[in-house]
Amino acid sequence: MNMPSPLRIAGVQMDVKIGDVAANRAAIVGQMSVAAAEGARLVVFPECALTGYGFESREEALAFAEPIPGPSVQTIESQCAKLGIAAVFGLLERDGDRLFNACVLVGPSGVIGSYRKVHLPFLGVDRFADPGDRPFAIQEYEGLRIGMHICYDGAFPESGRVLSLLGADVLLLPTNWPTHSECAAIHMIACRAMENVVYAMAVNRVGEERGFRFIGRSSIAGPNGEILQSASPDAEEIFYAEIDPARSRQKRLIRVPGKHEVDRIADRRPEFYTELVRPKQPQD
Known part of the structure; x- marks a missing residue:
């Protein structure tokens, strides 16, 4: 089987205007052009980039929600077609x-796929949203x-592991990390990448x-x-990296042939992990 070629990916760290879908959509479309001009084939935006996050009621949030498609x-599909790229937002x-x-x-050519957030923190619009109802x-x-x-899905290692077992080359995590999330921002992505031998992007x-x-x-x-690229704590910016699927798909890491070889997928012992899938009890 031929391995796909490396692909240049861009992350757009941006500010968002709550409830101003038109302005946010225009910003997304504009930044797609900037990233495409730098050779990006896939451009990734934050959680709730279209709408904002800090809604105070379900009714307020529903007024800005849209179906998919x-x-x-x-609008973003049209920009993808014009630029010949894809976007996640x-x-x-x-x-x-x-x-x-x-x-x-x-x-x-349109929607390739969508995802509904499974793990909902008591924060922002997630206080009023319905839990995701589709498998990873x-x-x-x-x-x-x-x-x-x-976002919060990334705090559950099971999420990244399931996606990796399904064959992911890259884990994409659009987020809205506020103050008090610094530990996650600094450590989580490197850990998820290392433990699953994949690329990981927040x-x-x-x-x-x-x-x-x-x-x-x-x-x-x-x-x-290893962190390939990172962005500042307070500025809007675009960062880029090359994704080589061959690296994600080579799970056996040979450090010293015959003496030090690691395979974090093949070496799993699922028979000892049954507590992970024990149904949640009312007192839990």
Whole structure:
């Protein structure tokens, strides 16, 4: 089987105007052009980049939610087609009377896949959103196997591990990390990359919104956990990295042939992990 070519990926660390979908959408479209001009084939934006995050009620949030596909997805699809690239961005998804914190992967021909946030913290719009109701899944673009999850999902190693077992080359984590999330921003991405032998990328936002300050520090790590690129704690910026699927798919790491070889996937012992899948009890 031919291995897909390396792909240049961009993360757009941006500020977001809560409730101003038109302005946020225009910013996303504009930054896609900037990243494409630098050779990016896939451009990733923060959690709730289209809408903002700090809503104070379900009703307020629903007013800015859209279906997938919907008007904003169609606008970004048009830009993808014009530039010949793909984009991942966060939004609030409306499905009937249900509300999801979601992200969507859009390419030149439309929606490739979407994800609904599974783990919901008691924070911002997640206080009012419905928990994700779909299993983790892999989406593919230009041969790259993409695993999407959102912000708080990254605090649960099971999320990244499941996506990796499904075949992800890269774990994409759009986030809205506020103050008090510095430890996650500094350590989480390198850990998820190293333990799963994949690329891992967090794209956070900056700015202030309804009393919360967002801490930036977006980053992307390679399959051995090294940070390839990172962003500042307070500025809007775009950062880039090359993703080589061959590195993610070579799980056996040979440090000293015959003496020091590591395979964090093959060496798992699932028979000892049953407590991880014990159904949650009412007292838990």
